[in-house]
Amino acid sequence: MVEAITRIKPTIRTNARALRTGMTLAEQRLWHAIRGKQLQGHRFRRQHPIGPYIADFACVEALLLIELDGGQHQDRIEYDLERTKFLQSQGWRVMRFWNNKVFENLDGILSSIVGTLTASPAAQSFSK
Numbered sequence: 828m829v830e831a832i833t834r835i836k837p838t839i840r841t842n843a844r845a846l847r848t849g850m851t852l853a854e855q856r857l858w859h860a861i862r863g864k865q866l867q868g869h870r871f872r873r874q875h876p877i878g879p880y881i882a883d884f885a886c887v888e889a890l891l892l893i894e895l896d897g898g899q900h901q902d903r904i905e906y907d908l909e910r911t912k913f914l915q916s917q918g919w920r921v922m923r924f925w926n927n928k929v930f931e932n933l934d935g936i937l938s939s940i941v942g943t944l945t946a947s948p949a950a951q952s953f954s955k
Contacts (some may be wrong), residue, residue, distance in 0.1 A: 836879070850874075853895050853926035854883060860937060861893075869944055877917060880910055885919075889944050894923045 875885035884893040
């Protein structure tokens with residue numbers, strides 16, 4: 828049986844491109860650490876569209892998403908929960924980290940990501 832290919836709306840694709848050029852400092856720092864298969868040979872994409880959403884970082888082969896949250900996310904808890912629920916329903920594992928943790932403990936974040944990459948895909952992972 829062939830699965831239907833979900834098309835990404837052109838506006839979502841355009842927004843993803845804009846977000847790639849306007850990454851936050853935390854996103855830039857994490858991207859510098861995970862790009863180019865630096866994390867155990869896993870390839871990450873930045874600002875990756877999935878359905879109506881744009882994930883900060885995606886490792887497609889491991890079905891793993893990394894989301895960095897700034898202060899604005901404290902006011903969007905319900906939205907983030909809905910978003911995470913949708914992404915998980917599409918088979919993705921979602922990890923979330925606060926922006927300030929990227930500057931305070933990047934090595935810890937990278938270790939956590941590696942741990943999730945090497946864990947069973949069935950195990951859902953959430954961090955902050």
